[in-house]
Amino acid sequence: HLMSISDLSPAEFTKLVLNASSHKSAIKAAIGAGQAPQTLAGTLTGRTVAMMFSKRSTRTRVSTEAAVALMGGHPMFLGKDDIQLGVNESLYDTSVVVSSMTSCMVARVGPHSDVANLAQHSSVPVINALSDDFHPLQTIADFQTIHETFSARVPTESSLGLEGLKVAWIGDSNNVLFDLATACVKMGVDISVASPTGYGIPDAMKQVILTAGNGVQSAGKLIETTVPEEAAKDADVLVTDTWVSMGQEAEAKKRLEAFAGYQITNDLAKRAGAKPDWKFMHCLPRHPEEVDDEVFYGPQSLVFPEAENRLWAAVAALEGFVVNNGKIL
Ligand code: CP
Ligand code: NVA
Numbered sequence: 001h002l003m004s005i006s007d008l009s010p011a012e013f014t015k016l017v018l019n020a021s022s023h024k025s026a027i028k029a030a031i032g033a034g035q036a037p038q039t040l041a042g043t044l045t046g047r048t049v050a051m052m053f054s055k056r057s058t059r060t061r062v063s064t065e066a067a068v069a070l071m072g073g074h075p076m077f078l079g080k081d082d083i084q085l086g087v088n089e090s091l092y093d094t095s096v097v098v099s100s101m102t103s104c105m106v107a108r109v110g111p112h113s114d115v116a117n118l119a120q121h122s123s124v125p126v127i128n129a130l131s132d133d134f135h136p137l138q139t140i141a142d143f144q145t146i147h148e149t150f151s152a153r154v155p156t157e158s159s160l161g162l163e164g165l166k167v168a169w170i171g172d173s174n175n176v177l178f179d180l181a182t183a184c185v186k187m188g189v190d191i192s193v194a195s196p197t198g199y200g201i202p203d204a205m206k207q208v209i210l211t212a213g214n215g216v217q218s219a220g221k222l223i224e225t226t227v228p229e230e231a232a233k234d235a236d237v238l239v240t241d242t243w244v245s246m247g248q249e250a251e252a253k254k255r256l257e258a259f260a261g262y263q264i265t266n267d268l269a270k271r272a273g274a275k276p277d278w279k280f281m282h283c284l285p286r287h288p289e290e291v292d293d294e295v296f297y298g299p300q301s302l303v304f305p306e307a308e309n310r311l312w313a314a315v316a317a318l319e320g321f322v323v324n325n326g327k328i329l
Contacts, residue, residue, distance in 0.1 A: 001119040001126045002321055003042070003136035005182040006208060010216060011158040012320075012328040013186060017062050019328075020144045020156060020309065021318035024317070027070070027315075040315065043323045045072025047103035051096075054080045055246045056110050058127045059135065059284060059310045064106050065312035073322070076102070083200065086114055088124070095121040100164035110247055125321040130197075132175055137278075137317060138283050139179040143187065145302050146237065148309075149279060163188030163218050168204070168235035168274070170194045170228045171203045171262055171290050174280045176241045179211065184220040185212040192223040194231035196258045200224060228262055233273035239265050239281045240290045242268065256289060264291040266298070281306050 005013065023039055030037035049068045053061065061077065068075035078085070085094060085107075091114060101124040107126060109115045112133035118125040128136055134216055144211055146162060147153070153161035167184055169177050175194045181201075184191040193201065201209070201224065213219030225231055233236055243259045244252045280301045282291060295301060322329040 001128075001326075002050060002136050002317060003116060003128050004208075005136050005139050005186070007136075007214060008186075008328070009158070010186050013140075013183060014155060014158055014160055014319055015328045016140050016312035016313075016316045017147055019319060020140060020312040021148060023315050023319075024144075024309070025073075026310040040071050040319060040323070042072040042101070043319065044068060044071035047073045047322070048101070049073055049075050049104045049318070049322070050098050050102040051075055051077045051106045051129070052083060052085050052098070053077070053108040054085050054110065054114075055130070057108060057129070059307055061138075063263040063310035063314040064129065065327060066311055067318055070315065071318060073103070083111075087197050091117040092121050093116070095126075095197070096123075099123045104318070125326060126284060127317055127321060130175060132245075134179045135176045135283070137310065137313050138176055140317065141306060141313035142180060142281060143183055144309045144313060145281065145306040147191075148156075148305070149302060150236075153319045160187055163220075164190075165236045166190045166192065166234055166275075167237045167239060168192045168194070168231040169239050170231055170264055170268075171259065172199055172243050172245070173205075173241040174241060174245050177201070178205055180239065181209045181222060182212045182295045185209055185218060185222060186216060188216065188218045189220040189224065191220060191226065192233075192235065194225050194228045194262070196262065196328075197226055199255075200226075227280060228264075228268060232269055232274045233276045235272075236271075236272060237276055237279045237281055238264055238269060238295075241283055242285065242287055244287075244292055247306045256270060259289070263289060264295055266294055269295075 026039040027037040066077040108129040112131040
């Protein structure tokens, strides 16, 4: 199962990112040459991937459906009004039944325990497509984007060669951050997080993130602050996400007030002393309060290649977890 980035060793994470990137090159080259792509063709023929989504999605849904189609399988989208996911039936029953008919469940849920529950009782691999705690497919795509951008860095068997880079996360400490930070620590990338008081990383989650550094030769450092300029100082990549995640809509007003001053702008990056050629990333969907248009649509923004990489991350994850049964080769 892929519940979070913590499930992956540094070598497995490295391999998933490199596979995503190389499949992207091979498949796009074939399509560009007017040929049917051979890479991974037919690896999911005759197999169904159940996509059980209890929350909205653009990228995760489209990338997963497209990835399954590319590999010759059948993506079966099951929205919250289609099946009894945690409603009117136990997750145990749903998991046993759906896994008896399909080759993989890709699930987007609220509480992380819901996807963990599905995994516990499933006879097929389960991939977390976003829970309140983690978003592993996003992190694979994010590191693919960083790997492709800092292309002079040379990967090894167990590292992408990104050691010493600094990522600055400015905004809410949320699901996307938790897996991103875990991957940073694992890959030797320092991550500095600026969130307002009361919106920092919960202690239990900090433990999860720091545990990623166990046994890693040069683990990345996790630095926390409430000052955006402090986080952005010397940063190579500035990252943020919405201040109001799905499920937090009732708190929207309070959150927008609490996060005032945390918008990523060129002025903030300059004032803080970010690296001169700093890049910007965002998982999307984006709202203007967390980053202004000048940065989001500007030359340093990686947001659209990052979004496209969700497709290649899905391809690599399905290859590793479904085609190769959890062996990340
Ligand atoms: N980044 C991301 O997961 O987007 P969606 O919510 O649109 O899937
Ligand atoms: N933090 C956001 C991410 C959406 C992809 C949310 O959970 O809504």
